[in-house]
Amino acid sequence: MKEIPVLDFxxxxxxxxxxxxxxxxxxxxxxxxxxxNHTIQPTTIxxxxxxxxxxxxxxxxxxxxxxxxxxxxxxxxxxxxxxxxGSDVADLKEFYHYxxxxxxxxxxxxFFEEAMHQMYEEFFLMADKLxxxxxxxxxxPMGHFSNTLRDGDSLxxxxxxxxxxxxxxxxxxxxxxxxxxxxxxxxxxxxxxLQVLDVDGKTWIDIEPNQDELIVNPSDMLHRxxxxxxxxxxxxxxxxPKTEWHKPRISIPFFVHPISGLFKDNSFSLTPLENCVVxxxxxxxxxxxxxxxxxxxxxxxxxxxxxxxxxxxRH
Numbered sequence: 134m135k136e137i138p139v140l141d142f143x144x145x146x147x148x149x150x151x152x153x154x155x156x157x158x159x160x161x162x163x164x165x166x167x168x169x170n171h172t173i174q175p176t177t178i179x180x181x182x183x184x185x186x187x188x189x190x191x192x193x194x195x196x197x198x199x200x201x202x203x204x205x206x207x208x209x210x211x212x213x214x215x216x217x218x219g220s221d222v223a224d225l226k227e228f229y230h231y232x233x234x235x236x237x238x239x240x241x242x243x244f245f246e247e248a249m250h251q252m253y254e255e256f257f258l259m260a261d262k263l264x265x266x267x268x269x270x271x272x273x274p275m276g277h278f279s280n281t282l283r284d285g286d287s288l289x290x291x292x293x294x295x296x297x298x299x300x301x302x303x304x305x306x307x308x309x310x311x312x313x314x315x316x317x318x319x320x321x322x323x324x325x326x327l328q329v330l331d332v333d334g335k336t337w338i339d340i341e342p343n344q345d346e347l348i349v350n351p352s353d354m355l356h357r358x359x360x361x362x363x364x365x366x367x368x369x370x371x372x373x374p375k376t377e378w379h380k381p382r383i384s385i386p387f388f389v390h391p392i393s394g395l396f397k398d399n400s401f402s403l404t405p406l407e408n409c410v411v412x413x414x415x416x417x418x419x420x421x422x423x424x425x426x427x428x429x430x431x432x433x434x435x436x437x438x439x440x441x442x443x444x445x446x447r448h
Contacts, residue, residue, distance in 0.1 A: 137329065137340060137348070139167045145262060150269060157270030157363070160351045164366030165329050165340070168263075168347040173255050177248075178320055178344050178385070181291065184248040185383050189227065189293040191242070199229075199237045204436045206288070207235045212295065217308035218433045225297065225306045225372070231289040253289045256318055256387035260287065263316060263349065264389065271359065272408060278315070281391035281401045287314075288388045294326070294370065297378035306382065307370035312352035313430045314388040319348040322384035330367040337369075353430065354391070354423060360405035360413040393423030400424035 138159050144152040159166040188196070193211060201208035205215070207230050213223045231249040239246040261282055268277040294306045306326060319327075321343040328337040340348060356365035373380060391401030400422040410417045 136338065137165045137167050138163055139169055139346075142168050142170045142172070145266060149266065149275075153266040153269035156263070156266050160267075160270070160355075160363040162364075163332070164364040165348060165350045165368075167343075168349055169345065171347045172259050172262075173252075173320065173347065175344065177251050177255055181248040181252045181385060182323060182383055184242070184245040185229075185291045185293065185385075186381075188229070188242050188245045188291075189295075189381075189383075196227075199239065201235070201237060203235065204431045206230060206286070207232050208237045210436075215434050215436060217310040218430070220308050222302075222304050222308065223435075224308055225301060225304050226292055226294050226370075228290050228292045231291070232286060249289055249291065252385065253287075253387075256289060257282075257287060259347070260316065260318055260387060260389045263318070267316065267355070271406060273406075278391065282389065284399075285392050285401070286390040288390065290386050290388065292382075292384045292386065294324075294382040296381050297372060301372060305369065306372055309367050309369040311356075311365040311367055312350070312386075312388060313354065313427060314352045314390045314393075315355045315358075316389045317350050317352050318387040318389070319350075320344060320385045321346060321348070322382055324373070324380055324382040326370040326373065326382055327384070328369050328371055330369075332364075352388070354393075354403055354426060357403045357418050357421070357426065358405060359409040360415060360418055362409045362413050390427075391423050393427045 140152070140155050140159065144155070156166065196209050197211060199209040200211065210228050210230065212225070212227045215226070216223045229249075231253055233253070261279065264278040264282060265275045268275055309330065325339065325341065327340045329340060330336070331338055350366055350368075351363040353365045355363050370382070392399055393401060402420070403423055403426055404420040405417045
């Protein structure tokens with residue numbers, strides 16, 4: 134894997150089966166894929182980047198009024214809150230989560246809220262089509278995921294990596310990790326730093342930011358549903374050279390979730406598909422709901438206390 138493969142989204146309209154096949158091949162090999170000719174409007178991207186910079190330039194005290202006691206599922210998450218699974222060092226980042234439900238009102242930054250809402254809706258329409266392609270690639274009905282996505286818990290995250298003002302030591306903008314959800318859509322950031330781990334498990338590949346492309350990757354929930362046939366690929370955001378420590382970085386990922394909110398009775402099942410168990414040649418990863426899976430992962434990230442995670446698993 135020298136570079137991330139490119140897939141033209143216009144193929145979805147002309148030949149859905151072929152598009153689905155190419156997407157499935159990328160998900161089972163490289164993991165990441167670049168989508169060109171996507172449906173996200175450039176003006177929507179630029180507007181959210183501008184409004185995000187204005188928001189994150191506000192004081193920590195102002196931003197902290199928007200912290201929600203929900204494991205970071207919506208609202209503001211300050212620096213030092215999240216660390217990668219297995220790491221004791223917090224990432225050098227802050228972020229804001231926007232979902233269809235449970236968002237705090239943002240009277241101090243109305244236009245930021247409006248920009249997030251517009252981006253969320255455009256991301257969701259794109260994600261719904263991509264999950265139709267995922268369904269076809271897995272020999273499922275095209276609409277297999279549609280209901281759980283419509284009522285699901287997809288998240289728009291606006292990520293801000295502040296300027297580095299002192300030696301970060303072992304801390305990184307985002308330590309190596311895998312995403313929790315089904316698939317992730319990412320609009321190119323305003324600075325370099327994103328790297329993907331090659332299939333050899335040793336080589337890190339730079340992904341240059343590009344607002345004309347969507348970077349798409351399968352995540353842990355889809356990895357589990359397919360018993361590892363579709364690979365949840367490790368990635369990270371490295372610190373810039375010292376001469377560029379003063380430069381902040383903003384990126385905009387969209388995490389596509391099924392019904393997976395904590396304590397939800399109708400949570401989506403992540404029990405591996407039988408055909409994928411056979412194809413993987415491995416023992417089934419076993420039954421688990423998306424709600425239980427989410428609780429464990431949020432706990433591993435340091436966003437849920439022990440008792441909430443335990444209650445969610447028992448529910």
